[in-house]
Amino acid sequence: MYTIALLGHELKKRQLPIVLTLLAIGALFLYSFSLLNKVADQAQVLILPVLALAFPLILWTLWNHWQSLREEWQERTTHLLFSFPVRGWQVLLAKGGAAAISFALFTLLSAVLGGALVMKVFSSIPGEISQEELWHFLFSDGSKLYLQYLLITLSFIGFSQLAFVLGQLAPRWHGIFSTGGFLVILYLVGKLMIWLRPVFSILPHVNLEFGSGGFNPWYTVALFLFSLIAAGTASWLLDQKVDF
């Protein structure tokens, strides 16, 4: 119950950036649609939202999540939050959950508008691909790629939580230690991935139905599992080591 209460509180606190981001995504696609009649090769229009959203959305979600944690310490509301009978994992789950929900909203809107844009672009290319096939590819391949995208974002949220809490253990320069901690965590995770590469290579890959491509999903799965360990460690540190 406490986690739900904290989650509701986080979403309420973040409602303005969430609404503004959704409006910005809507405006971007509106602009992309407006470009369709102005360019010779309509497929080029698809590049704009992909470049503007794919990576920046992860960064924006991470930034908001980081800010949400930082504000608690900066405005000293940690003295209220941690005077409640709540555990570190409940606070971090609520904050991570709010970030995940906002990210899901951003990507859901992007997927709907992006899907509509793709349909519009391909419908203008006669004989290339049927509408039914296009829908099928969008759903089957899109959902596989989306799951990867979501897991990567969630993983970064988990790593950022550990980095942030590590920074709070430092006697001063918390921001520098947190940022340094984040980079060190990413470096270590990268090293682990390289070490695990022979194992991942023998595990089954995921094939995409559009074209002949595919990808190895196990890196993302491992990344997500490592992030769960990171978030668990951050929760333990909050309960046992961090002073407010």
Place this chain on the structure above:
Amino acid sequence: MVANNLIKKYGHTLALCGLNLEIPKGKIVALLGPNGSGKSTLLKLFAGLIHPTAGEALVLGERAGVKTKSKVAYVPEFNHLYRWQTVEEATRFAMKFFSDLDYELAQKLIEEMQLEPEQKIGSLSKGMHARLKLALALARTAPVLLLDEPLSGIDPQSRRKILTALVDTYRPGEQTIILSTHQVLESEATFDQVLFLQEGELVLWGEADELRREHNSSIEDLFTEIYQ
């Protein structure tokens, strides 16, 4: 409330040096001392917000921590409420975590403290913040109330309102209040016991009446004498 050889270090700075004390249930205890004497550290240790370097802080027989937080109402010196919330939202938010928070009593106290439920916390003055923090803490039936400098830096009218509300809602024998303050003169009539801290050590401790009798002076004068 018990402190067993309680030590707290911040880096190389020793804030509490092996404090041993036992605060009986149902008393109003004044925690007195100059800045940096360890008052806030002691209150935070009992509130479970910081961890002892050594020793232990016990609240109602249990180590201070998540389990004891529902039994403790803690009010820090600064504003710790969310500035974007209204007074009403802050009350309802606290109610989600503290089942002992009496909403009607909170509303009554907020009204007595001359605060409006729809006011944004970010727009409140320091005195109003102090009154709101105290109203939310006093609206709870928590057996332990920890007040860190509730009268510091606020106007005389707010100080009077805070002390009146404190005396009116206090349940002698049931509730233990630890109050750290520099405003000794105004609040000394409420004290049952007094703890004098200096550089993380207990320098004097006793029943307020006994201390007055033994030293033939008010607590205010004793405070001035000790920290001169």
